[in-house]
Amino acid sequence: MVEPLAPWRSKEKPGREVEAVVFDAYGTLLDVHSAVARHADRLGPLAGEFSREWRTKQLEYSWVRSLTGPARHQDFWACTVDALRFVCARYDVNDAAFIATLLDAYRLLSPYPEVPAMLRALRADGLRAAVLSNGSPMMLADAFGNAGLAPQIDALLSVEAVGVFKPDRRVYALAETRLGLPAGRIVFVSANPWDTQAAHAAGFRCLRVNRAGAPDEYGLAAAGVPSLPDLAGLAELLK
Template sequence: MNSTPSVIVFDVNETLSDMSPLSARFVEIGAPAHLARVWFASLLRDGFALAAAGGTAQFSMIGSEILRGVLRDVDLTRSLDDSVRHVMDGFETLSLHPDIADGIRDLKSAGLRLVTFSNGSAQVAESLLTRAGLRGEFEALLTVEDAPAWKPVRAAYDYAADVCGVKPGDLLLVAVHPWDIHGAAQAGLRTAWLNRADEIYPSFFAAPDHTITALGELATQLARDSHPAHRP
């Protein structure tokens, strides 16, 4: 295995994108802000369960159906259909976390290939990066919609390696989600856990190869790994 990965693979939702504005969309339809986190956790839960049972479905479809259930007993300020549409449309308006842009440029300047890989649609990643002026830094925007299964199923990461034309060990996944780190590690990828919120990493998941609090730290850590200090 090379000392430095050749391809950096970025998760999208919450890793690149700041999803906190979606809470305001819940408030705008008359729902409490905390339902945004309940809904997103439920979306992931059912997507994972479907994948574990050998099935798959689009992120947007699962998200919309889960949202209907979450909002069913809420006194909404607009129709249920309009409310669901308003929340789901919010994915197309999200911005990058503040640490992302410079970190991406540093990794690109280091000669690394950059791709995204999301359980959501490639269009969301396209819009996010285009608005930030960073689309040109990425050679591909991958989605599990073209893979055999959702992340964290191994086949999803194998798909990413195949598309990039490298072995899994030449990929390094960057994600805020420990479940994604674990799935990637089990598939043979290297990993970097982006821990912005000073959280505790679950001991039952495979430990990340790198832990960073901002994306800009990753290029420095990789450079140090490839040029270790000389010890007499």
């Protein structure tokens, strides 16, 4: 169900107010569970749990490294590798070749099926599209290049430019600086409610992708943040 669009439009200001759409990458455009899904037969019935815990630890390590200061910063690939090592130890996965295969698969995550057409529709409508991600430049280049999405993206923005992970305010300011637009003329799209809340607090117009139909968090619905079950209807919504 789509929430009210009032925060995105103003009758007193004719013309397009939104000039760019900035997307989170992991979990929003790229399916973070597609790496394990490709090799689920090797993990058996616990594959889904394994993948979810890998993702949880990956984010946990990014937050802890941000909170403990610049001296503890390592890029998102290091967080991804460390998280996988932890989860493999938990599930007694010790085949080095298989672990390397999972990491290779994570570098080349699959986009959600509606994403390519959605990005083409945004471009046809004259909107700029960018990605603002925890991912390192290498991770983003590999994933979007492999998926064939790079030509539809005007900028792949990594937190490595500021040396701290989301939800630090400096990350969201990076989108304004690189696109040359104020936050109010950018729609920020994320499947992570904590990410959406942080962007909203930074002044962006936001949209939450809620693929799992999860409950509202952080008061996003009450704040007028629209929600979609996937990205197929985004271009039409922005019109």
